[in-house]
Amino acid sequence: MVNPTMSETPLVIDNGSYEIKFGYADSNKPFRALNALAKDKYGVSNLSNHIKNIKDISSVTLQRPHEMGQLTSWELQSCLWDYCLYNPDEFNGFDLGETTKGTHLITNETCLTLPALSKNMDQVLFEEYEFASVYKAPSEGYIPFRTMNKSDKEITISGKDEEEEVDSVLKDQKQFPVESNDNEYRDFQLVVDSGFNCTWVCPIIKGIPYYKAVKKLDIGGRFLNGLLKETLSFRHYNMMDETLLVNNIKEKCVFMSPVSYFDSFKNKEKTSLQYVLPDFQTSFIGYIHDKTKSTLPANAQTITLKDECFMIPETFFHPEMAKLLKPGIVETILESLSMLPEPLRPMMIGNIVCTGGNFNIPHFATRLTNELQGQLPMDWNCRVTAMKDENELTTWNAMSQFATTEAYVATRVTREEYWEHGVEWCTKNRFGYQNWI
Structure with missing residues (x-):
């Protein structure tokens, strides 16, 4: 029998290394926030979605709570979660406010997370945020x-x-x-x-x-960004410090060769794109030039992308191309x-x-x-x-559907259980992977 106080709609947080997707399980779509802190060349810090408002994107450095795929910095992650959960102005009125103690949480962590880091996450969720109950699993486990x-x-x-x-x-x-x-x-x-x-x-x-x-x-996406930086810097302009610009070029321009790398290489002239670099007056992030609709401004700086468009993602199939x-x-x-x-x-x-x-x-x-x-x-x-x-929303959708199952009610850990048994019990009996190996 389900405890009536435990039947409220849980909060679902897909804590991705690039983006946090969060919202109540019955929402059609989650709210989204970049999982990073950016510092521009003037020393001004921008948290999460404020990164999109940076005017001068050159030489922006990014700090992320994840390193090598593991969540290592809860000092930064807590700031980002606070920005997401207690910021109604940014997220259409969404605000946990004083209701954290009555909120049930479904979240995820990296597959094969180190036990010490997994315990650290449990302690933060129960002792700092004081959620009423928590269920945590690798992203893949919800699919x-x-x-x-x-x-x-x-x-x-x-x-x-x-x-x-x-x-x-x-x-x-x-x-x-x-x-x-x-x-x-x-x-x-x-x-x-x-x-x-x-x-x-x-x-x-x-x-x-x-x-x-x-x-x-x-x-992953970080590797593709790094390889694209090196390739563009070698062939066009030095972009080793242009993280945001290169990430935008990747998202807008790259595609996978439908048949093979050699097939796409033969047709590279047909699939080439002209990317207009930002001039910080008409554009702050740059855009793809549509040859059929408009002419280029007189002083526009452009780069022509040919085999770069499909060579970068080709490393998924042939990593030797990137040594x-x-x-x-x-x-x-x-x-x-x-x-x-x-x-x-x-x-x-x-x-x-x-x-x-x-x-x-x-x-x-x-x-x-x-x-x-x-x-x-x-x-x-x-x-x-x-x-x-x-x-990128597939996991969040699966997590929100998991919230309606009996398996969720049977396996989540309540705050009372946590205080009774301790963090070691949580890892060993509920959230850890060691028992399955």
């Missing part, structure tokens, strides 16, 4: 709780053509009968979470991450797959879910499907599910 219903924004890409796909589905149904949709979660999914810090490949079996097969690829001697994303997925029990492998490869902001790069999910299919046995079918846009 199976997404709704079963197909939405218009969701696409599923198959590695085979339509006829082969139908035959494969019928074969799967005979081999593994489909369970009723009464389940709170999907039983078998392989989650590929590509965010700002890195890319995680995490198999989920019966709603629980299979930690023995979790793999990490050290390529990184590590496996690419396809090899990482296959390595994770090889550590699963053999009967589960074809099911996992047929239920891949892509999440994270990097999958907003055009053609990424399609290219991943085709590259994976070419490495699989003939009778296996690779199916990849992703959103058409806003892939």
Whole structure:
């Protein structure tokens, strides 16, 4: 029986290393805030979304609470959370005010977070913020709780053509009968979470991450920014200090080669873009010049992007292009797959879910499907599910849907339990991954 005082709508915070997504579980969309502190060349600090108001973006330095994918600085993270939770002017009246003690929290942390850092987070949530209850899990652990219903924004890409796909589905149904949709979660999914810090490949079996097969690829949005900085600085202008500008160029201009790098290289003149650099009068961040609609201002500084547009994200498949001697994303997925029990492998490869902001790069999910299919046995079918846009919100949506399940009510930790058992008990019995390895 659910305690009536515990049945209020919980607050959901997706604490990403690039952006914080937060809001009540019954909201259609979360509020969003940059998870960083920026200092401009005049020494003025700008917190979170105030970074977007910086006029002179040259030589801006960013400080983030996450280092190497782990949340290491709660001094800074607390400032950013306070900005999000107690700032009604910025977020359309959203304000926890004095209600923190009655608020139930669902949040996430990096997969395989160091136990000491995980305990530190528990202490902050219960002792400083004093939430009424907390549920915490890796981002990937929430994905199976997404709704079963197909939405218009969701696409599923198959590695085979339509006829082969139908035959494969019928074969799967005979081999593994489909369970009723009464389940709170999907039983078998392989989650590929590509965010700002890195890319995680995490198999989920019966709603629980299979930690023995979790793999990490050290390529994410931060890596792409760094590589783009070096490339533009070598070919055009020195942009090593232009973090915000380069990040904007990445978000607006890059795309994944739909077929292969060599195919796109042949057509690089057709896909080239002209990016107008900021002049700090008409533009503060720059923009892509539309050749069909307008002429360039007389004194405009531009850079022409050709193979840079698709070469940068190509490092997901060929890290050696950036002199990184590590496996690419396809090899990482296959390595994770090889550590699963053999009967589960074809099911996992047929239920891949892509999440994270990097999958907003055009053609990424399609290219991943085709590259994976070419490495699989003939009778296996690779199916990849992703959103058409806003892939960075997939995790928050899954977390908000998890809030309506019985599993959430049964597994969250109340403040009273925390004070009774202590932080060691929380990590060992509820939030830690060590017991599953």
